[in-house]
Amino acid sequence: xxxIIAFALLLCLTLTLVACSNHVVATYxxxxxxxxxxxxxxxxxxxxxxNVDGFKHSSYDFSKQPNSKVDVKYxxxxxxxxxxxxxxxxxxxxDYTTSYxxxxxxxxxxxxxxNIDVTYTYDNLSYTFNxxxxxxxxxxxxxxxxxPIYHQKNYNTTSLDKNYNIAHSAYTxxxxxxxxxxxxSIVNNDIKEKYPxxxxxxxVETSTVNQTVLYNDLAVLDNEELxxxxxxxxxxxxxxVSLNVLDTTHRNVKSVAVRVLGEETVNTDLFKNNNFIVDxxxxxxxxxxxxxxxxSIVLNEKLAGAPKFCYYQxxxxxxxxxxxxxxxxxxxxxxxxxxxxxxxSVNLGK
Numbered sequence: 001x002x003x004i005i006a007f008a009l010l011l012c013l014t015l016t017l018v019a020c021s022n023h024v025v026a027t028y029x030x031x032x033x034x035x036x037x038x039x040x041x042x043x044x045x046x047x048x049x050x051n052v053d054g055f056k057h058s059s060y061d062f063s064k065q066p067n068s069k070v071d072v073k074y075x076x077x078x079x080x081x082x083x084x085x086x087x088x089x090x091x092x093x094x095d096y097t098t099s100y101x102x103x104x105x106x107x108x109x110x111x112x113x114x115n116i117d118v119t120y121t122y123d124n125l126s127y128t129f130n131x132x133x134x135x136x137x138x139x140x141x142x143x144x145x146x147x148p149i150y151h152q153k154n155y156n157t158t159s160l161d162k163n164y165n166i167a168h169s170a171y172t173x174x175x176x177x178x179x180x181x182x183x184x185s186i187v188n189n190d191i192k193e194k195y196p197x198x199x200x201x202x203x204v205e206t207s208t209v210n211q212t213v214l215y216n217d218l219a220v221l222d223n224e225e226l227x228x229x230x231x232x233x234x235x236x237x238x239x240x241v242s243l244n245v246l247d248t249t250h251r252n253v254k255s256v257a258v259r260v261l262g263e264e265t266v267n268t269d270l271f272k273n274n275n276f277i278v279d280x281x282x283x284x285x286x287x288x289x290x291x292x293x294x295x296s297i298v299l300n301e302k303l304a305g306a307p308k309f310c311y312y313q314x315x316x317x318x319x320x321x322x323x324x325x326x327x328x329x330x331x332x333x334x335x336x337x338x339x340x341x342x343x344x345s346v347n348l349g350k
Contacts, residue, residue, distance in 0.1 A: 025218045028142040028232040031323035038105045038141050041349035042084045047341040049077035055338045065335025069164035077116025084109040096149045096178050110137045131157045137224035148222035151175045160334045169204040173248040182213040215253050221245050231323040235293045255300035264294045266326050277347040290326050306331040
């Protein structure tokens with residue numbers, strides 16, 4: 001079986017970013033709490049993940065493009081996000097705090113789990129995988145700019161290379177943030193090579209990394225908290241900001257542009273069938289829509305590639321208005337359309 005030694009592209013949930021030189025300290029608010037204040041709680045959000053064709057926004061077209069090489073079919077996947085507000089850190093992370101002094105209200109633990117089945121068919125040959133990505137990220141609350149403390153992310157994913165052959169990768173990235181030094185590690189994971197005798201399949205191995213990246217503690221986010229961090233920005237018409245993110249793909253701090261493109265209504269069943277739970281009780285509403293700010297998150301350069309389109313809930317703070325990320329859409333490479341993530345259930349502890 002052909003071995004490829006390369007830095008694997010992160011799929012679906014990771015942005016590919018570009019280097020930045022200016023550090024920006026954004027102002028954040030706890031928009032995801034009813035009163036906008038830090039409260040110890042656990043909140044869980046579940047998304048349905050689907051491969052869609054024909055998604056268009058602004059000048060971007062994420063429609064599928066036919067090819068004669070391979071037929072790719074995705075199942076219906078799931079993406080789960082759990083946000084825990086903690087009043088203290090585990091002992092093993094207490095050394096990863098910052099060089100500044102202050103009184104901490106608390107910390108956030110954000111965990112995610114993504115999985116989707118994908119089948120690649122070449123003539124009469126078929127290959128099926130369950131792509132998975134899981135992550136754990138600790139970071140400070142809004143008074144300390146959501147400064148990251150620790151992240152670990154595990155990949156077992158497939159994609160198509162430029163020749164439309166299957167590229168399979170599995171690795172773990174870890175970052176420890178210690179007094180303006182980000183200690184980065186990337187190692188390959190052992191995986192079962194399902195099709196070692198096929199010229200359509202290759203195991204992609206990452207370059208093993210152990211290095212330290214310098215950063216400005218008040219101006220950087222970890223890539224794993226980026227979608228969450230946008231929830232606590234003051235989103236409104238024509239709002240725009242650049243955020244600096246430590247991206248493990250490029251092993252450096254990078255810049256992304258966040259911009260509100262407009263206001264849009266998203267159809268949803270979120271308030272039906274007990275899908276929205278607050279403090280153990282279902283919230284049922286007659287509305288079948290949510291008003292959102294559609295927001296692009298993209299490379300901060302001219303040749304930026306396709307943005308991630310994110311639909312964040314707008315409205316006054318209340319039992320159900322929590323700046324929810326209602327939907328987001330990622331373009332897939334090789335003309336395979338896009339993956340669309342739609343919020344299907346919410347469970348708010350407080």
